Amino acid sequence: xxxPTVIERKRDGxxxxxxxxxxxxxxxxxxxxxxxxxxxxxxxxxxxxMTPDExxxxxxxxxxxxxxxxxxxxxxxxxxxxSTGGIGDKVSLxxxxxLACDEVWVPMISGRGLGITGGTLDxxxxxxxxxxxxxxxxxxxxxxxxxxxxxxxxxDICPADKALYALRDVTGTVPSSPLIxxxxxxxxxxxxxxxxxxxxxxxxxAFMKTREEAAGLAHGMKTIGxxxxxxxxxxxxxxxxxxxxxxxxxxxxxxxxATLRGRGPNDLETLILDLAAEVANATRDQLARWLHSGxxxxxxxALTEAQGGDAGALEKITEHHRAPFVRxxxxxxxxxxxxxDAGTLGRAALLLGAGRARTEDTIDPAVGFSGIKKVxxxxxxxxxxxxxxxxxEADLAAxxxxxxxxxxxx
Numbered sequence: 001x002x003x004p005t006v007i008e009r010k011r012d013g014x015x016x017x018x019x020x021x022x023x024x025x026x027x028x029x030x031x032x033x034x035x036x037x038x039x040x041x042x043x044x045x046x047x048x049x050m051t052p053d054e055x056x057x058x059x060x061x062x063x064x065x066x067x068x069x070x071x072x073x074x075x076x077x078x079x080x081x082x083s084t085g086g087i088g089d090k091v092s093l094x095x096x097x098x099l100a101c102d103e104v105w106v107p108m109i110s111g112r113g114l115g116i117t118g119g120t121l122d123x124x125x126x127x128x129x130x131x132x133x134x135x136x137x138x139x140x141x142x143x144x145x146x147x148x149x150x151x152x153x154x155x156d157i158c159p160a161d162k163a164l165y166a167l168r169d170v171t172g173t174v175p176s177s178p179l180i181x182x183x184x185x186x187x188x189x190x191x192x193x194x195x196x197x198x199x200x201x202x203x204x205x206a207f208m209k210t211r212e213e214a215a216g217l218a219h220g221m222k223t224i225g226x227x228x229x230x231x232x233x234x235x236x237x238x239x240x241x242x243x244x245x246x247x248x249x250x251x252x253x254x255x256x257x258a259t260l261r262g263r264g265p266n267d268l269e270t271l272i273l274d275l276a277a278e279v280a281n282a283t284r285d286q287l288a289r290w291l292h293s294g295x296x297x298x299x300x301x302a303l304t305e306a307q308g309g310d311a312g313a314l315e316k317i318t319e320h321h322r323a324p325f326v327r328x329x330x331x332x333x334x335x336x337x338x339x340x341d342a343g344t345l346g347r348a349a350l351l352l353g354a355g356r357a358r359t360e361d362t363i364d365p366a367v368g369f370s371g372i373k374k375v376x377x378x379x380x381x382x383x384x385x386x387x388x389x390x391x392x393e394a395d396l397a398a399x400x401x402x403x404x405x406x407x408x409x410x
Contacts (some may be wrong), residue, residue, distance in 0.1 A: 003037050011045040025061035029160045035167055042173040050178035056224050062186035065160035069192045077194040079104045082184050085117035087178055087342040088242035089204035092120045093256035094272050097299035100147035101290040102280045107143055107191045108150045113355045116346030121152050126250040126321055126365035130309035146302045160188045175207040177217050184292035185225050195231045197278040203239035205342025227297040233278040241340040241375050244268040248323035248354045248368015257314050260297040321366035325396045328384035335409040337377045344406025347401045352390055364391055
């Protein structure tokens with residue numbers, strides 16, 4: 001296959017055949033097609049899109065680049081959730097152990113931060129000792145023992161997606177519906193699921209900026225997923241302000257712990273229960289009881305211990321990861337919070353080191369924002385609208401300056 005010709009055909013709007021797409025993904029996975037050519041192809045897809053047949057072929061090619069999980073005969077239904085990415089989105093940290101209280105298995109394969117949005121694996125790795133790189137045999141034993149695991153992609157599960165995911169993050173090709181669909185579904189289909197719920201976000205802090213774009217993405221994922229045999233449901237979630245009251249890895253773990261102890265913010269708990277009810281056997285009311293009784297918290301402790309984490313550090317995670325500089329961002333006058341722009345907070349968090357601008361960047365688990373006021377909250381002059389956690393004073397000053405463009409009081 002002549003790769004430049006395939007790139008040119010997609011650039012010019014042609015429909016690629018399943019064989020062409022399969023050969024492209026296979027060559028990239030084997031290292032025979034260099035990153036610069038794959039980047040050019042991804043940019044062509046970004047601008048030209050893909051037909052449903054192309055998207056299905058891409059999803060299958062990425063899925064077939066590695067292994068799929070296999071379970072014992074007669075095992076419980078396998079369920080999972082995926083978010084298209086948001087600011088302050090720590091839902092998986094609570095949802096997975098909550099679902100494991102039900103008579104289902106939760107084999108959750110997650111990703112790292114992408115663009116300005118945070119990643120579940122980065123958050124889990126802020127827990128001392130927590131290992132997200134489990135061998136398949138160990139992960140399956142854990143599934144049988146406690147009903148869930150939360151891991152990253154192993155070398156033999158969707159290696160094409162792992163490589164392309166990292167490339168998209170640094171080449172401006174993240175918000176492409178076909179690439180998002182193939183990335184999400186290839187990982188989830190590798191889990192060999194029975195049910196999948198999608199949290200498709202839209203707004204300033206999401207890849208999809210409008211509800212219409214999010215609905216189109218949800219429809220595309222449902223179409224391709226059900227063609228490939230998985231029952232898929234979805235929820236469209238606004239992302240104009242951060243979810244919950246924290247942004248940043250250890251800070252979000254602390255908020256997830258509070259939610260597992262029945263003390264989470266209303267918007268976060270509501271979304272978790274809405275998503276869980278789509279794939280659980282239990283009712284929403286029963287799920288809420290598990291969340292407030294401590295049952296889901298006990299599952300999270302079991303998960304942490306099973307994957308080598310220090311469960312004793314969970315309730316003091318912000319002491320373990322403490323930023324040297326913590327400063328409030330103050331209200332200039334009284335009124336109601338009219339804007340707490342998720343995109344601005346996401347970019348400021350990236351500046352602080354809570355995310356990656358390049359694939360080789362190191363995440364700082366301590367930095368981010370806490371105590372974020374929700375839109376509509378009444379505030380007095382000089383009342384903190386949020387607290388900035390920074391590693392360096394220069395980063396603190398830059399973040400405070402940036403926040404002024406994304407926060408407003410009416």
